[in-house]
Amino acid sequence: MTIPLPILDSAAPQVALDHLDDLWFQVGGTVCNLECSHCFISCSPRNHTFGFLDLETVRRHLAASVGLGVKEYYFTGGEPFLNRDMTAILELTLRYGPATVLTNGTVFKEDWLRRLRAAEDASRYSLEFRVSMDGFTAAENDAIRGAGTFARILAGVRHLLDHGFLPILTVTQTCDDDAARLFAGFVNLMKTNGYRKPRIKILPTLRIGAEADRQRGYQDHERVTPEMMAGFDERLLLCSHARIVTDRGVFVCPILVEAGEARMGDTLADSLRPFRLRFRACYTCHQHGTLCANIPTTGDS
């Protein structure tokens, strides 16, 4: 069920694409085996608003990305590993550049991880897994991600470690909790599960999709105004250096795929024009920056 994103009618600043550094693929569509209560695009087993991307579509865009000088590739959904082409897609991508896949960690198959281990070993590039987990206890995590998921995610993390991967645990700050407590809890949990130097990334929630119902939506003052761009480094915003390919065309970023206005065109070449920040979720990106990349995008120095 798509809830159209409200568009602001007040003046909104425009952000030009500085360079297409990160090319995203919504390989999993909006289909997910889980139904997390904070999901910003309300993914579920029944949400077919966006479908899977097939290998050929990915291949075509990878080829187009070479001439554009893309630096890194990211894969998201829904759950990417529900796409039966996912292993082949990552194998292909690692011939072009570094690949990162955002997964819930609950559906890995032994054979896929073996193939991906071999693909990363054969490539000069890194394959990163970002595994979502929303609490360092079963009670906290399962309240958000669903009953029994804590144990399944941990098993997925151990499975990745067994194959020599070093996953980045991606944690959404779902309550007004301090990040330090979350961080310490996750470090401890990972260490007791055999992850000696765990990688942890804590993210703010996006108050759209299911999250708007779970907690609250955006308030009226939570918007990006032209004044807020004065002295602000635009490179902190994903729209200044990324685009995402979906089965319904190329969109500006992984967050705004449900907004018609965020559809930039059919091809990458069409999608390189500037984008106007008319969506309230842009406010979160402006406040926090570096939401979606593996490592913080560094600002002007």
Next chain:
Amino acid sequence: MAERIAVFGGIYSNYLALQAALADVQLRGIGDVYCLGDVGAFGPQPNRVFPLLREHGVRCIQGNYDNSIGHELPDCQCGYTDPRDNYFARISYAYTLAGTSRDNRAWLRELPLERRLTVAGRRALMCHGSPRRMNEFLWDSTTSSHFLRHLAEVHEADIILATHTGIKWQRHFDGKHFVNVGVLGRPENDGTTNVWYAILSVDTDVSVEFVPVAYDHDRLAHEMAAERLPDEFIETIRTGWWTTCLEVLPSKERRRGHN
């Protein structure tokens, strides 16, 4: 006869490694020596590296650390979000800022942001992180070759030289070269205590030699302890494994330090 230059970066106040590297360069008869920035950080006694750089006529550009110390900014501009990394980055930065003399801060402030030169007919561009951003991390395993080609085209260079990440690497693409020269300040997360610099030789071909530099790391470790710098920093100097600034390290580079 090939034209040769020696290039290093990331001294991080490791004046003992700098001395050893400069001696090695001299022994090889290379006259042109360049530093790609990050003079301070991490190590002891920040003022000790400056006279060495001046005496040997090392031509420097500004790194993010130099920019921060020079302008007395609140942090080192590495942009960590991991609280463990931030904790140690703050200690290191406060120590270095407090210990760098006024004259040396002014010197850092005036350093150029990049340097262009022609080496045997090739256009070389020296920068700290990347040609477009002083504090951009370009790692071997997270930088596609077509992105490097884009940088070389936009910035009109045949050879790009950078540092900042702490781990050396190089790539040859379309007749052009990218070289991360490594750092002199700390070993590169591989269990050995030596540090690295690079020699670029150009005649009809371009070749890059990475040179390991052994130095008295025990002495450095003792001096760091005397300055009450964190045990984690000293451990890195003694073991060759990184203990801090780990957030930005991608899988392949990280795996060498067995997670």
